[in-house]
Amino acid sequence: MSFNTMEDEPHAPPIQIINKMDQEPIPPWVFYYTNRIYHRPGVPDPDIVNLIGCNCVGKCDPKSEACACVKRQRDLIPFPAENMEAYNSGFLYDKQKRLKHRDYPIVECNALCGCYAECMNRVVQHGRTVAVTIQKTKKKGWGVFAGSKKIPSGTFLGIYSGELLNVEESNERGKYYNSWGKTYLFDIDFYFIPNKDHHGDVVVQYTMDAYHAGNFTRFLNHSCEPNSKIFGCFVNEANLGKPLLAVFATRDIEPNKEICVSYVGDEDNDPGDAAQKDGAVYIPCQCDAPSCSGRMFG
Numbered sequence: 001m002s003f004n005t006m007e008d009e010p011h012a013p014p015i016q017i018i019n020k021m022d023q024e025p026i027p028p029w030v031f032y033y034t035n036r037i038y039h040r041p042g043v044p045d046p047d048i049v050n051l052i053g054c055n056c057v058g059k060c061d062p063k064s065e066a067c068a069c070v071k072r073q074r075d076l077i078p079f080p081a082e083n084m085e086a087y088n089s090g091f092l093y094d095k096q097k098r099l100k101h102r103d104y105p106i107v108e109c110n111a112l113c114g115c116y117a118e119c120m121n122r123v124v125q126h127g128r129t130v131a132v133t134i135q136k137t138k139k140k141g142w143g144v145f146a147g148s149k150k151i152p153s154g155t156f157l158g159i160y161s162g163e164l165l166n167v168e169e170s171n172e173r174g175k176y177y178n179s180w181g182k183t184y185l186f187d188i189d190f191y192f193i194p195n196k197d198h199h200g201d202v203v204v205q206y207t208m209d210a211y212h213a214g215n216f217t218r219f220l221n222h223s224c225e226p227n228s229k230i231f232g233c234f235v236n237e238a239n240l241g242k243p244l245l246a247v248f249a250t251r252d253i254e255p256n257k258e259i260c261v262s263y264v265g266d267e268d269n270d271p272g273d274a275a276q277k278d279g280a281v282y283i284p285c286q287c288d289a290p291s292c293s294g295r296m297f298g
């Protein structure tokens, strides 16, 4: 059992559970609440042997040519021609620690870095800072909602934590979840992960399962017009196939509005998809967005 993110969230407001729909007091509490990633058999431990830290003192300077973390971030930005702005920014966060450049994997400073905890390139590792509630919805079971304050676009919400499974175990578990019509599996298949077989088909190596262990993000419902998105993020992990799944607001979210992601990856497989395994029971999408496709999966 191992983990690659900080468990504690010193600035996280408590989560209220609200049901204005029916008599069910709380969601079925069949899971262990945690921000950790539990590595199941067949999934390698976090690679810290190849992890590189920066030698910066105090705050990192995103314009620095010497900061190893700026270099690691830039190395994951596709050849800069169309991505000059992100490349020149150094880090993907702005000074308010909001995600400014949104098409790339995030590389944060890590446990080996010399910079201090307040460095602008440490966001996901400090955990949630905004208030959220878990509320019963009319047609989608329980969901996640903004608290009483507006959540600005680019704000980090939480990591999709849980058990990290290899492909065999995720296929096996997927059969059960599909037969219930409810899944908590999320494939790690971002565009930057080299995961094509010799036919060019995508082969997913690892899947996060938030059914038995997870945090509030396991209640995020799908919308065809989402206001948040899952990004791959590296903290204490040098294996590019095993990013954390970091959820960020991609639009301003008004108080008490539902927070939703799209379960469908972009056409180029960025970000990962909610996992839909063989024999899936396709339940219709109930997001009620004007452009709803009627389907939750691609």
Ligand SMILES: C[S@@+](CC[C@H](N)C(=O)[O-])C[C@H]1O[C@@H](n2cnc3c(N)ncnc32)[C@H](O)[C@@H]1O
Pocket (backbone or CB within 6 Å): 027, 139, 140, 141, 142, 143, 181, 182, 183, 184, 218, 219, 220, 221, 222, 223, 283, 284, 285, 286, 287, 296
């Ligand atoms: C990760 S869980 C989300 C939390 C879930 N609503 C609950 O009550 O535990 C994913 C499941 O929620 C339901 N769901 C999520 N988004 C939906 C949508 N747009 N329409 C219908 N059902 C949805 C489906 O059953 C889906 O398999």
